[in-house]
Amino acid sequence: MTTIRIPQVAPSPDKDCEAINNACKSDCCLVLGLGTDEKALIRILGCRNAAQRRLIRDTYHQIYNSSLIDCLNDELSGDFRKAVILWTYEPWERDARLANEALKSRRKNLTELQVVAEIACATSPHHLVAVRQAYCSLFHTSLEEDIISNVSLPLQKILVSLVSSYRYDKEAVDSSMAKMEAAKLREAIQAKKLDDDELLRILSTRNTFQLRKTFQLYKDDYGTSIEKDIMACGKGIVESVMKVVIWCLDTPEKHFAEVIRASIVGLGTDEDSLTRAIVARAEIDMMRVRAEYFNANKSSLDNAVIGDTSGDYKDFLMTLLGAKI
Amino acid sequence: MTTIRIPQVAPSPDKDCEAINNACKSDCCLVLGLGTDEKALIRILGCRNAAQRRLIRDTYHQIYNSSLIDCLNDELSGDFRKAVILWTYEPWERDARLANEALKSRRKNLTELQVVAEIACATSPHHLVAVRQAYCSLFHTSLEEDIISNVSLPLQKILVSLVSSYRYDKEAVDSSMAKMEAAKLREAIQAKKLDDDELLRILSTRNTFQLRKTFQLYKDDYGTSIEKDIMACGKGIVESVMKVVIWCLDTPEKHFAEVIRASIVGLGTDEDSLTRAIVARAEIDMMRVRAEYFNANKSSLDNAVIGDTSGDYKDFLMTLLGAKI
Numbered sequence: 001m002t003t004i005r006i007p008q009v010a011p012s013p014d015k016d017c018e019a020i021n022n023a024c025k026s027d028c029c030l031v032l033g034l035g036t037d038e039k040a041l042i043r044i045l046g047c048r049n050a051a052q053r054r055l056i057r058d059t060y061h062q063i064y065n066s067s068l069i070d071c072l073n074d075e076l077s078g079d080f081r082k083a084v085i086l087w088t089y090e091p092w093e094r095d096a097r098l099a100n101e102a103l104k105s106r107r108k109n110l111t112e113l114q115v116v117a118e119i120a121c122a123t124s125p126h127h128l129v130a131v132r133q134a135y136c137s138l139f140h141t142s143l144e145e146d147i148i149s150n151v152s153l154p155l156q157k158i159l160v161s162l163v164s165s166y167r168y169d170k171e172a173v174d175s176s177m178a179k180m181e182a183a184k185l186r187e188a189i190q191a192k193k194l195d196d197d198e199l200l201r202i203l204s205t206r207n208t209f210q211l212r213k214t215f216q217l218y219k220d221d222y223g224t225s226i227e228k229d230i231m232a233c234g235k236g237i238v239e240s241v242m243k244v245v246i247w248c249l250d251t252p253e254k255h256f257a258e259v260i261r262a263s264i265v266g267l268g269t270d271e272d273s274l275t276r277a278i279v280a281r282a283e284i285d286m287m288r289v290r291a292e293y294f295n296a297n298k299s300s301l302d303n304a305v306i307g308d309t310s311g312d313y314k315d316f317l318m319t320l321l322g323a324k325i
Numbered sequence: 326m327t328t329i330r331i332p333q334v335a336p337s338p339d340k341d342c343e344a345i346n347n348a349c350k351s352d353c354c355l356v357l358g359l360g361t362d363e364k365a366l367i368r369i370l371g372c373r374n375a376a377q378r379r380l381i382r383d384t385y386h387q388i389y390n391s392s393l394i395d396c397l398n399d400e401l402s403g404d405f406r407k408a409v410i411l412w413t414y415e416p417w418e419r420d421a422r423l424a425n426e427a428l429k430s431r432r433k434n435l436t437e438l439q440v441v442a443e444i445a446c447a448t449s450p451h452h453l454v455a456v457r458q459a460y461c462s463l464f465h466t467s468l469e470e471d472i473i474s475n476v477s478l479p480l481q482k483i484l485v486s487l488v489s490s491y492r493y494d495k496e497a498v499d500s501s502m503a504k505m506e507a508a509k510l511r512e513a514i515q516a517k518k519l520d521d522d523e524l525l526r527i528l529s530t531r532n533t534f535q536l537r538k539t540f541q542l543y544k545d546d547y548g549t550s551i552e553k554d555i556m557a558c559g560k561g562i563v564e565s566v567m568k569v570v571i572w573c574l575d576t577p578e579k580h581f582a583e584v585i586r587a588s589i590v591g592l593g594t595d596e597d598s599l600t601r602a603i604v605a606r607a608e609i610d611m612m613r614v615r616a617e618y619f620n621a622n623k624s625s626l627d628n629a630v631i632g633d634t635s636g637d638y639k640d641f642l643m644t645l646l647g648a649k650i
Contacts, residue, residue, distance in 0.1 A: 126458075129491070136450075136493045141493050142530060145530050145531070160526065164529075165489065166454070168470070169461065170465070197482060201485065205467060205469040205470050205485065
């Protein structure tokens with residue numbers, strides 16, 4: 001399901017680190033005034049999976065006694081720098097940092113708050129716990145406490161409940177429970193109470209396979225999808241975040257295709273959202289995101305990225321999408 | 326803070342396993358009809374910390390191609406067997422099993438439900454997450470889902486909220502926030518709403534240092550301790566569990582001293598509770614539990630255990646309490 005292209009026989013971490021170091025600071029480049037060899041960095045880091053990148057980070061630190069992230073920070077710039085660094089972090093450290101940035105942002109629109117919903121609902125239970133642990137280590141407070149300090153009710157209650165989940169991660173579906181819980185969801189939604197205790201209990205404790213069955217039975221029994229009913233509750237941020245929650249639980253590829261589309265349409269590009277969606281999903285379900293993008297927009301995700309980005313930033317995103325540069 | 330006595334130079338795991346195997350099944354013992362050498366098992370397992378016991382379990386499996394737990398299960402019996410096996414499990418596996426046993430029990434009195442409260446409130450954030458992970462692996466459902474299936478509201482909501490916590494684990498105290506949150510707790514308790522959203526948000530997200538400050542300011546500002554005010558809400562199970570929650574967060578040694586006292590007073594002994602308290606806290610704060618027991622009862626915890634137990638079971642508990650047998 002990943003789009004990145006890992007060489008069948010990848011170079012050793014030592015070789016990769018040497019090449020990265022050369023690309024960043026080779027005397028030859030400096031003498032010739034060529035500066036950093038961004039293409040080499042893209043070819044190396046853009047074509048290694050999370051475990052390989054971890055080894056590269058550790059090895060780099062051992063060999064050069066300095067942090068690879070600091071080196072990238074010094075040598076690169078702009079959206080390209082941000083994308084490469086996010087990709088180079090441990091995935092849970094990346095998400096802890098993204099959540100913190102979103103929560104500390106002055107704006108609290110869908111663009112920011114959906115970041116927390118994605119981490120809570122579109123990642124594995126193991127990853128979510130690792131994000132909470134990384135958050136405590138990095139920011140000396142818990143993710144939940146920062147949600148409480150920065151998000152007002154009822155979204156505060158919704159997000160705290162969702163980030164606290166640790167779902168069973170295998171397929172275990174009970175259809176009669178799904179039917180019963182679809183009815184409970186319907187009842188809360190019809191009362192326009194999107195922070196209802198029962199609704200949050202269901203969404204934050206059930207495994208995703210069970211929830212998908214529940215959402216399917218909701219549609220079967222009540223004739224409309226749960227997200228449509230949620231959006232009919234109002235036009236506010238709560239409804240929008242709750243739609244993201246449902247999509248992230250049900251069909252994360254639909255959500256991320258939508259994030260990419262929204263980051264590109266209209267005047268200008270929302271590079272932060274575009275980067276986040278591609279970096280976060282390249283190793284998870286980007287093939288499905290691409291298919292979903294095509295279904296929804298009748299145009300190619302790759303062409304959209306090519307059309308709205310340029311230079312090394314474009315080359316890096318396209319490498320994560322599987323292009324050969 | 327631990328009471329167990331680990332030898333300054335502990336034997337290698339190989340040597341320990343050999344001695345355990347000899348103690349369980351030595352030909353010599355069988356020929357002589359002596360059976361299992363329980364004292365040897367107590368001397369070995371009762372004097373090793375969690376990391377050493379893990380190594381012994383792993384090494385035993387490598388050498389004998391069978392599980393040490395299965396061996397202990399075959400060779401021992403009664404309360405002694407239960408205590409030794411609980412002690413030999415990985416601590417989070419032990420707690421996952423204890424929580425499951427409590428939740429599946431037909432009775433849902435304080436004796437059972439406090440087990441879940443202890444795991445949620447008197448252990449480290451890392452341990453609690455490990456218990457949730459072990460619970461999913463062992464029982465193919467999440468701890469939260471089993472709480473939902475087996476505990477009725479409002480305790481269901483309270484316990485789900487508490488087991489979902491991942492607190493910041495270092496000392497970070499904000500006194501003005503503590504004062505403000507003490508007032509919020511007071512408001513909820515005066516309204517006799519022990520599953521109030523704000524109350525649960527505070528108890529399940531704040532770090533324990535912060536909460537201790539909050540409880541102290543509660544007493545300073547309102548003249549009575551929070552647990553007394555909670556107990557004044559009613560005489561039901563909800564109030565009793567909430568008192569356990571407060572004690573486990575504030576002074577776990579008081580709670581466990583009380584569990585040991587309650588397991589011993591009156592006719593008969595509640596061995597399960599006695600075993601749980603000693604096994605769970607021997608490596609954490611048993612020195613403090615012992616001091617607290619003496620303060621509260623003006624008698625020694627060790628004498629109480631000696632008076633109410635016998636045989637190998639007594640010897641094992643006393644070994645965990647630091648006695649030389």
